[in-house]
Amino acid sequence: MLAREVLQELIQALGKENVLSEQEDLMTYAYDATAAMKHRKPDVVVSPLSTEQVAEVVKIANRHNLPIYTRGAGTNLSGGTIPTEGGIVLSMLNLNNILEVDQDNLTATVQPGVIIQALNDEVIKHGLLYPPDPGTIATATMGGSVSECSGGLRGLKYGVTKHYIMGLQIVLANGEIIRWGGKTVKNVTGYDLVALYTGAEGTLGIITEIIVKLIPAPEARKSILAVFDNVDKAGNAIAAIIRNKVIPATLEIMDNVTIQTVENFVHAGLPMDAEAVLLCEVDGYKEVVEREAVLVERILKEEGAVEVKIAKDDQERDLLWLARRSALPALAQKRPTTVLEDATVPRSKIPDMLKAIRRIATKHNLQIATFGHAGDGNLHPTILTDDRDSEEMKRVHLAVEEIFETAIALGGTLSGEHGIGIAKMKFLDWEFGEAGVAALRSIKEALDPNYLMNPGKIVRRD
Amino acid sequence: MSIYDSLDSINEELRKCMKCGNCQAVCPIYKETRQEVGAARGKISLLEFFLSGEIEMTKGLADRFSLCTTCMACNNNCPCGVRFDKIILGARAEAVRKKGLHPVKKIAFTALKMQRLFDLGMKTGSIFQGVALKNIPNRYSKLARMRVDIGIGKNKVFPMLPNKTLRSELPEVNTVKNPKMRVAFFTGCMINYFYTDMGRAMVEVLAENDIEVVIPKDQGCCGIPASVNGDVDSARILAKRNLRAFDKMGADALVVACSSCGSAWKHVFGDLLENDPEFKGLADIWAEKSYDISEFLIHKIPFKKEGLGKVSRKVTYHDPCHLNRGAGVNKEPREILRSIPGLELIEMKEPGRCCGMAGSFSLVHPDLSLQISDRKTADIAQTNTDTVATGCPACRMQLQSGVENANLDEEVLHTIQILAESYRAGKKEGKSI
Incomplete structure (x- = not known):
């Protein structure tokens, strides 16, 4: 229960309409x-409604030792x-303005509550693009996306959120407001706090303004679908495309379980007996796209694809x-x-990872379908289960642990794009060792000594 | 079990939701309030917490369930195919079972059930409306605003009540010389009491197509205001009354010009009366032959194109939620409009976004309704048209209020009125040749 005093202070700072305290809300x-x-x-x-109000909330939280x-x-x-x-809970959704689109410096400055798609709708008017495109692009906010360092389908060629964040305004855990980074491409002044706070999941402070890098929107694109009767062949094809110096914007894979489920659901014409399909998109200047599409098609055939389809127009692409x-x-x-899950491995290990996942599924008698961003090694093994069945959930947890183990053993990582949060916190030492976890904790305690910023996430308090 | 009787039937619907939050992208309420409870995911979670016993059915919870225009935009955007419209109606019915109906709504729905009393009230209203309402000058229609705020704000613009209701103005059977079909017209309340011009246009257009129009005197409210608010008992009484009235008169088809009334005849009566051996069959028979007027004109009769005269209007069309997403009718009204000589159809941005009226929603949440309406009005303003067409009297009222408050010179009409205008123009042109 919240002390009456705290509620009154919050209402005084933000106004009644911006404070929710009824249980139903x-x-x-x-x-x-x-x-x-x-x-x-x-x-x-x-x-x-403003950075100052955020700072005010942080100060109130400090006075009463309340987590944010x-x-x-x-x-x-x-x-x-x-x-x-x-x-x-500090909802940033009212801070939702795009403050500036700077065509000369190719940057945009936004508040954290701006929806990613809204930013793209605005910058495309100037022929520009903000490339990170998580599946939730139409709903997720920039603040959340920066804090989770979200990825998306275009990671292979364009990288992920952290490659586009140039500057931040941050409210620190003590309520002070700082700015770091800016519109310059080069900046080596001090520690790179912009990089630190990108992906910090709100555990070190609160992002209240973001300067992002924009790029010219690609002029053309082309999509290619390849069907394989063997996972290894699909894996080799991924490596072969990259080896031939083609970097597709997107290179996605779906395994047999996913193919069968999807085909039953949308009837997109996928062969039910295929072991894997690759879906590839190249983009850029028209001439380059034409050349790369032909090259990709040839490589896929050489690597043993049973069938290769190039989308002729936007309609076929959408299909x-x-x-x-x-x-x-x-x-x-x-x-x-x-x-x-989003365990991620070096892309050369994709076939190994796919096979390991299938082994784990059989071992624990679980339904696991795998799809994901094969081009950047980020797979989404998806366990289909029922959280009302506690016996099955036990097996699910065991399988998840084995997936993490395998990913790390293959030189990969626990999380490619979803973040650690609560879900993967206890596995961190598998990847970093105790010393690594202690280093994380030192950073956390330096910037948030009282564990008020999103406590219980990433770093466990001893 | 129907959604109106028990939450059991929506349990599986709830399980489908994976809490991805995609509903936020299209929810008109969430867009304005930016609070989780606005979008479907918030209310689905509340219902789950209620079902698991974590929270109780409080007045506060019932209030949260009132935050939905039932526009069904989230249904269409849901990757898992959750039918949130079913969930919310089920939740509201549960709230009424547990907490009773809001006293104001109780009075309103009782009045709707007592047809003659309601008629008398509306008649009295048409005489004395000047006391409460202040006329506003408008060159298209008689409009008015509340003089005092009775809790629904003073911004809302209402059409003045006509002296005579549609059903007292027109005969029960409107004959034509060589009828090729007999069609029953379910007027609905808004057309009967407020927008008699729409009702006359319906009869005019159907007569033009050699169709005899029956307007059963015993018909009443479709019951949607009651069923969407969880007053299942009143909704059932009204459903049965209407089924009896239409069965008595008989007809080859039933037409409506109101999207809510249309959904009543097409789905809701059948759902409400699922376990009623006497009426379920009747509800299904009429559901089968119920049409929105634009659907009827395009698919059922091919309406007469010869005789259409020139109508010089620049028109933009707003899709009513229950007609568009509810009944899948969106091409038909546009096809009718495009067939009219001289008329230019200019699409607005997001013609399918809810106007925020949603029947009693606009009375319970007047500020929110107005905010949603303002976005729609801004989209309309960008089209530089002179006419807004739509397919529902409730949307018409909201759009009219919006353009009036924004000082836009736009006439708001039902598609059928523009078609009637074209037939009239055609006759004039014929005479002058």
Whole structure:
């Protein structure tokens, strides 16, 4: 229960209309998009209208020793916004202005509540693009996306969120406001706090303004679908494309379980007996795209694709991508609970990872479908289960652990794009060792000594 | 079990939701409030917490369930195919079972059930409306605003009540010389009491196509205001009354010009009366032959194109949610408009986005309704048209209020009125040749 005094201070700072304290509202901030997570109701939800108000909230939280859980659209997949210790949920959705699009410096300055798609809708008017494109592009906020360092389908060629963040305004855990980075391409002044806060999941402070890098939007694109009767061949094809110096914007893979489910769901014309399909898109100048598409087609055939299809127009392109876009929702229809992982390996290890996942599924008698961003090694093994079945959930957790183990053993990482949050916190030492975890903790405690910023995420308090 | 009787039937619908939050992208309420409870995911979660016993059905919870225009935009954007429109109606019915109906709504729905009393009230209203309403000058229609705020704000613009209701103005059977079909017209309340011009246009256009129009005197409210607010009992009474009235008169088809009334005849009566051995069959028979007027004119009769005269209008068309997403009718009205000589159709940005009226929603949440309406009005303003066409009297009222408040010189009409205008123009042209 929140002390009356705290509530009054918050109302005084933000106005009554920006403070929610009724149980029916609080309950709707007890969860996010992560499956099979324990929910927890916050004590109060506040929606500041300015950086100063954010700082004010942080000061109130400090005075009363209350945790702050900063939240955008709540679409993350790591439990990153669940208020595990109650306290204050800080909704950034009212800070939703695009402050500037600077065509000379190719930057945009936005507030954290801006939806990623809204930024792209604005910059495309100038022929520009903000490339990170997580699946939630139409709902996720820039603040959340920067804090989770989200990836997306274009990672292979364009990188991920961290490659586009040039400057930040941050409210520190003590309520001070700082700016770091800016519009310059080069900047080596001091430690790179912009990099540190990008992907910090709100555990070190609160981002209140973001300067992003923009690029000229590609002029043309072409999509190619390849069907394989063997996972190894598909894996070799991925490596061969890159070896031939073609960097597609997107290179996606779907395994047999995914193909069958998707085909039953949307009837996109995928062969049910295929072991894997690759979906590739090249983009850039028209002439380059033409040349690369032909080259990719040849490579895919040489590597033993049973069938290769190039989309002739936008309509055919959309049909090819419908299958990929439908992967997760189609899988989600099969069982009530969908546990989606994002363990990532070097792209050369994709076939090994796919085979290991299948072995793990058989061993624990689970349904696991795998699809994902093969080009950048980021797979989404998706366990189809039912969180009401506690015996099966035990096997799910064992399988998840083995998937993490395998990814790390193959030289990969626990999380490619979803973040650590609560979900993967206890596995960090597998990747960093105890010393690594201690280093993380030192950084956390230096910047947030009282564990008020999104506590219970990434770094466990001893 | 229907969604109106028990939450069991929506349990599986709830399980489909994977909490991805995609509903946020299209929810008109979330767009304005930016609060989780606005979007479907928030209300689905609340319902789950209620079902798991974590929270109780409070007045506060019932209030949160009122935050939905039932525009169905989230249904279409949901990757898992969750039918949120079913969930919200089920939740509201549950709230009424547990907490009773809001007293104001109770009075309103009781009045709708007592047809003659309601008629008398509206008649009295048409005489004394000047007391509460202040006329506003408008060259297209008689409009008015509330003189005092009775809790719904003073911004809302209403059409003045005509002296005579449509059903007292027109005969029960409107004959034509060589009828090729007999069609029953379900007027709905808004057309009967407020927009009699729309009702006359319906009869005019159908007569032009050699169709005899029956307007059963015993018909009443379709019951949608009651069923969407969880007052299942009133909705059932109204459904049965209407089924009896139309069955008595008989007809080859039933037409409506209101998207909510249309959904009542096409789906809701059948759902409400699922376990009623006497009426379920009747509901299904009429559901089968119920048409929105634009659907009827395009698919059922091919309407007469010869005789259409020139109508010099620049028109933009707003898709009513229940006609567009609810019944899948969106090409038909546009086809009708495009067939009219002289008329130019200019699409607005997002013609399918909810106008924010949503029946009683606009009375319970007047500020929110107005905010949603303002976006629509801004989209209309960008089209530089002189006419807004739509397919629903409730949308018409909201759009009219929006353009009036924004001082736009736009006439707001139902598609059928423009078609009637074209037939009239055709006759004039014929005479002058």
